[in-house]
Amino acid sequence: MSTTLVYLDARSLSAEGIGKAERELLTIAAARSAGSVVVAVSSPVDDDVAAGLGRFGATTVLVPSSDVTASLAAGPAAFAAAAAAESGADLVLLTNAGDSKEVAARLGIKLSAGVVTDVVAVAGDEYTKSVLAGTYTTRIRVKTATAVVTMKANSVEPAAAGDGAAEVRRLDVPEIGPSATVERTEAKPASGRPELADARVVVSGGRGLEGDFGPVEALADSLGAAVGASRAATDAGWIEHSYQVGQTGKTVSPQLYIAAGISGAVQHKAGMQTAQTIVAINSDPDAPIFEIADLGIVGDLTEILPQAAEEIKRRKA
Amino acid sequence: MSDAPAQLKVLVLVKYVPDAQFDRHLTGQTPRLDRSDSILSELDEYAVEAALQLIEAHGGTKAGHEVTVLTMGPDAASNAVKKTLQMGATRGLHLNDDALAGSDAAATSLALAEAIRHEGGFDLVITGMASTDAETSLVPSQLAERLGLPQVTLVSELSLEGGDVVARRDGDTETQYVRAPLPAIVSVTDQFEEPRYPNFKGIIGAKKKKTAPLSLADLGLGADAVGTDGSWTEVVSSEARPARTAGTVITDSGDAGVKLADFLADRKLL
Numbered sequence: 001m002s003t004t005l006v007y008l009d010a011r012s013l014s015a016e017g018i019g020k021a022e023r024e025l026l027t028i029a030a031a032r033s034a035g036s037v038v039v040a041v042s043s044p045v046d047d048d049v050a051a052g053l054g055r056f057g058a059t060t061v062l063v064p065s066s067d068v069t070a071s072l073a074a075g076p077a078a079f080a081a082a083a084a085a086e087s088g089a090d091l092v093l094l095t096n097a098g099d100s101k102e103v104a105a106r107l108g109i110k111l112s113a114g115v116v117t118d119v120v121a122v123a124g125d126e127y128t129k130s131v132l133a134g135t136y137t138t139r140i141r142v143k144t145a146t147a148v149v150t151m152k153a154n155s156v157e158p159a160a161a162g163d164g165a166a167e168v169r170r171l172d173v174p175e176i177g178p179s180a181t182v183e184r185t186e187a188k189p190a191s192g193r194p195e196l197a198d199a200r201v202v203v204s205g206g207r208g209l210e211g212d213f214g215p216v217e218a219l220a221d222s223l224g225a226a227v228g229a230s231r232a233a234t235d236a237g238w239i240e241h242s243y244q245v246g247q248t249g250k251t252v253s254p255q256l257y258i259a260a261g262i263s264g265a266v267q268h269k270a271g272m273q274t275a276q277t278i279v280a281i282n283s284d285p286d287a288p289i290f291e292i293a294d295l296g297i298v299g300d301l302t303e304i305l306p307q308a309a310e311e312i313k314r315r316k317a
Numbered sequence: 318m319s320d321a322p323a324q325l326k327v328l329v330l331v332k333y334v335p336d337a338q339f340d341r342h343l344t345g346q347t348p349r350l351d352r353s354d355s356i357l358s359e360l361d362e363y364a365v366e367a368a369l370q371l372i373e374a375h376g377g378t379k380a381g382h383e384v385t386v387l388t389m390g391p392d393a394a395s396n397a398v399k400k401t402l403q404m405g406a407t408r409g410l411h412l413n414d415d416a417l418a419g420s421d422a423a424a425t426s427l428a429l430a431e432a433i434r435h436e437g438g439f440d441l442v443i444t445g446m447a448s449t450d451a452e453t454s455l456v457p458s459q460l461a462e463r464l465g466l467p468q469v470t471l472v473s474e475l476s477l478e479g480g481d482v483v484a485r486r487d488g489d490t491e492t493q494y495v496r497a498p499l500p501a502i503v504s505v506t507d508q509f510e511e512p513r514y515p516n517f518k519g520i521i522g523a524k525k526k527k528t529a530p531l532s533l534a535d536l537g538l539g540a541d542a543v544g545t546d547g548s549w550t551e552v553v554s555s556e557a558r559p560a561r562t563a564g565t566v567i568t569d570s571g572d573a574g575v576k577l578a579d580f581l582a583d584r585k586l587l
């Protein structure tokens with residue numbers, strides 16, 4: 001009987017609910033190891049969160065007996081390794097978030113386990129992922145007894161699988177070793193819109209917006225979409241860096257991606273060309289983004305975006 | 318500031334990768350990346366820039382500080398080191414061995430960790446945020462784990478303060494300010510300042526700089542510890558995705574917003 005350990009960053013869990021990417025991990029784990037899904041959370045959780053994890057199939061929730069989150073990656077990895085040993089897991093699943101990948105990286109060395117990132121499907125000891133900016137789909141086999149895998153969001157449909165009865169246990173954390181200390185944090189304002197990484201619809205804006213994201217936000221809101229941006233827009237300071245889509249930003253695979261005022265540089269395409277449907281709005285008929293768009297509209301975004309937002313709102317009303 | 322180590326020794330790790338401006342291909346029975354048309358990874362240029370700025374803030378090479386650049390790869394990878402010497406790095410190291418081909422992150426981090434141990438005495442090891450070929454971003458954290466050093470990863474600002482490295486990290490929900498004692502492993506994002514271009518003086522100066530070869534034997538590693546044998550993962554199959562093709566292109570004549578709504582309704586995306 002195989003045991004799956006799901007490692008979760010406590011910041012992604014709240015009484016209001018468990019993040020979608022996290023629910024997906026629990027769903028995969030529950031399908032793979034009915035009856036023995038152990039979840040390790042980076043900080044202690046309250047009863048509501050534990051029950052929420054239980055509803056998605058967790059049978060045991062392990063929390064660290066001391067604070068591990070102030071030490072960058074090293075503390076969470078030491079705790080995750082202890083949880084892997086305690087549970088006897090042969091597969092550890094994490095989300096694809098930057099911090100989770102770092103925990104996965106260190107865990108791989110601690111457990112002498114192969115690590116696969118950006119995975120979209122799990123089948124036995126083989127993991128599917130796309131590489132080279134979405135141009136190839138590969139299957140990767142893990143040769144070691146334990147595998148450590150980070151999963152991309154939107155890989156499965158989250159499904160409740162348990163009865164909410166998860167046992168919460170504290171686990172002693174082994175020696176963390178030399179690490180960086182997080183001295184201070186500044187929270188970023190929440191937009192209230194869907195998370196970019198797991199949204200089904202994304203509306204992105206680029207340099208063509210000339211500083212004003214209003215028209216992109218209005219269209220996004222009419223569609224219930226997440227907002228994204230090109231690096232030109234984030235570099236200009238028009239929008240936070242965490243909204244950047246592309247090679248050095250987020251990789252998104254939504255059902256619909258709308259790019260407004262974005263030329264379609266390779267680094268931008270690297271983050272969005274696996275979207276099911278792509279719409280591009282650009283005043284330059286030769287913009288490379290049109291080469292990959294299902295619908296290309298040559299025109300001025302300051303006129304097209306507001307008109308589309310109004311029309312969509314009218315039809316939905 | 319006067320509190321940097323008397324002689325700051327910085328090591329930068331760089332990779333020679335297929336240029337993403339061209340089509341990139343996987344080839345062979347066990348699929349491998351075709352490595353022709355390669356360049357110094359753009360993301361590693363930020364690491365070189367960070368190293369140069371760090372020593373310059375403390376008097377530069379004149380004050381005895383050094384930036385050593387290490388690459389692991391086939392013969393042609395020395396081109397990546399050459400460019401960093403032109404940018405201003407002090408000297409190069411090239412770990413080159415046929416057995417290294419096909420190494421995954423675990424095997425790569427093993428070889429690099431042994432090379433770092435072998436050279437010894439670095440205050441900081443700086444890397445890019447990810448390689449632009451495999452894009453896993455696993456190696457910096459795995460080096461920290463293997464070498465037992467603090468990791469200060471994915472940073473956009475970096476300085477030395479009271480013998481520590483201090484840095485800014487921009488996450489999705491928060492910005493973190495972190496501190497670690499030296500020696501440490503650092504990775505920098507492309508939010509760091511733009512990398513410099515080699516100027517004429519740099520290009521001429523680089524001709525006098527040396528790149529020393531390193532082999533697996535130098536590191537005391539057997540061929541089976543790295544490459545496909547030493548890797549914990551293997552690519553079993555690969556399939557090229559059909560390239561996207563252009564769909565309909567229309568020109569706005571005053572009603573393109575409505576046509577966009579029609580298109581979305583047709584595709585059941587509303």
Ligand SMILES: Cc1cc2nc3c(=O)[nH]c(=O)nc-3n(C[C@H](O)[C@H](O)[C@H](O)COP(=O)(O)OP(=O)(O)OC[C@H]3O[C@@H](n4cnc5c(N)ncnc54)[C@H](O)[C@@H]3O)c2cc1C
Nearest residue numbers: 206207208230231232246247248261262263268283284301
């Ligand atoms: C190492 C590295 C990493 C990078 N990573 C990323 C990344 O992750 N993501 C990313 O996006 N980029 C990335 N880039 C940058 C990338 O190369 C491009 O510079 C960037 O994507 C360009 O952004 P843009 O399309 O908004 O701007 P531009 O290329 O300037 O395009 C703006 C477009 O807006 C159009 N336009 C202007 N006005 C209007 C109007 N009124 N109506 C309609 N259209 C209009 C123009 O015709 C033009 O096509 C990276 C670059 C490097 C070197």
